[in-house]
Amino acid sequence: MRRSKLRFWLFLAPALISFTIICVIPMLIGFYFSFTNWDGVNMNPAVVGFDNFVRMFTSDSDFLRALLFTAAVAVVTIVLVNVFGLALAMFVMQKFRGANLLRSVLFMPNLIGGLLLGFTWNFIFTNVFSAVGTALNLEFLKGWLSNTETGFIGIIILNVWQMSGYMMIIYIAQLQHIPSSVKEAAKIDGANWWQTFRSVTFPLVMPAFTIGLFLSISNSFKMFDQNLALTKGGPYHSTEMLALNIYNSAFSANEYGYAQAKAIIFLILVAGIGLIQLIVTKKKEVEM
Numbered sequence: 001m002r003r004s005k006l007r008f009w010l011f012l013a014p015a016l017i018s019f020t021i022i023c024v025i026p027m028l029i030g031f032y033f034s035f036t037n038w039d040g041v042n043m044n045p046a047v048v049g050f051d052n053f054v055r056m057f058t059s060d061s062d063f064l065r066a067l068l069f070t071a072a073v074a075v076v077t078i079v080l081v082n083v084f085g086l087a088l089a090m091f092v093m094q095k096f097r098g099a100n101l102l103r104s105v106l107f108m109p110n111l112i113g114g115l116l117l118g119f120t121w122n123f124i125f126t127n128v129f130s131a132v133g134t135a136l137n138l139e140f141l142k143g144w145l146s147n148t149e150t151g152f153i154g155i156i157i158l159n160v161w162q163m164s165g166y167m168m169i170i171y172i173a174q175l176q177h178i179p180s181s182v183k184e185a186a187k188i189d190g191a192n193w194w195q196t197f198r199s200v201t202f203p204l205v206m207p208a209f210t211i212g213l214f215l216s217i218s219n220s221f222k223m224f225d226q227n228l229a230l231t232k233g234g235p236y237h238s239t240e241m242l243a244l245n246i247y248n249s250a251f252s253a254n255e256y257g258y259a260q261a262k263a264i265i266f267l268i269l270v271a272g273i274g275l276i277q278l279i280v281t282k283k284k285e286v287e288m
Contacts (some may be wrong), residue, residue: 030260038257040250045257052261062237063262066245073152073241074220077159081216082209084160085167089175090201092168103172107165114162118229121158125150125230151231151239158226163219167212174208175201203284210281214274221270242266 034052038045056063092103109117125144133141144150178201186196202209224243227233233240233248240248246266250259 031264033257034261034264036257037255038260039254040256041254048257052258053265055258056262056265062240063245065237066233066240066242069152069239070221070242073155073159073223074217076156077163077220078213078216080156080160081163081167081220082212084164085212086171086205086209088164088168089171093172093175103168106168109162109164110166112162114223114225115229117158117162118226121154121161122230125154145231146235148235148238151234154230155223155227155239155241158230159220159223162226163216167216170212170215171205171208174205178204206281206285210278210285213277213281217274217277218270221266221273 033045035047035049036045037048037052088106092099092106112120122145129141129144133139145154182200182204183196186200191199222243223241224247227239227241227244228247231239233244237245242262243266246259246262249262250256
């Protein structure tokens, strides 16, 4: 038993050491700096207590706007990504020629880097849409990303296009494990397609839904490079998400201590929402 435990900790040690050095220690250092006015240069910053945390909720309108905008983007994205992911999974599982090729094509957007993806869609929205709008005299296609509404829609389209294929793979893996006999029994009992999906397929796919929901929550809230490349937070910070707001506070305003305080709140927010989601959806999972 002692040898078995020793082998266990020896195998686990590299991962634990790496995680501690890369994640735990920087997080603790950052937690300290969140209570200071560190400017990124002075290594002996003054301790300001909770002033940074009070400031972000009382006098920083850009932070509050970014918080609300991020929440709105996350809610819409989470719903659409999982709905499209499940729908695509059920579609490509049908037996037709080219189904496997279609799976690969739908998954490919997830392999493209965020910055490249953002610049690509920026070109589509600002140039292609404008050219089509001019040719067809459609005013709503002109000037995309120039206001908050179209910027919001643009971020949603980009995020859903990138993540739906990845969620599709997760749902396919779960759908393949649903016994065909269960669906056949529902059909014999007279259940139609919607009744079978609602009462049989959806409950049995809940474990994949738990994973997909957690990943989409995490990715939606933490989105940075797509936001930077697509809108840069404009116009006038109206499409600036939390990650980009924190970045601007640190690297544009040189308020590293204040940015770290924002990052702490960001961590608590995402971790809290993710934990609540895991607890709620885990309780609804059904064993096959």
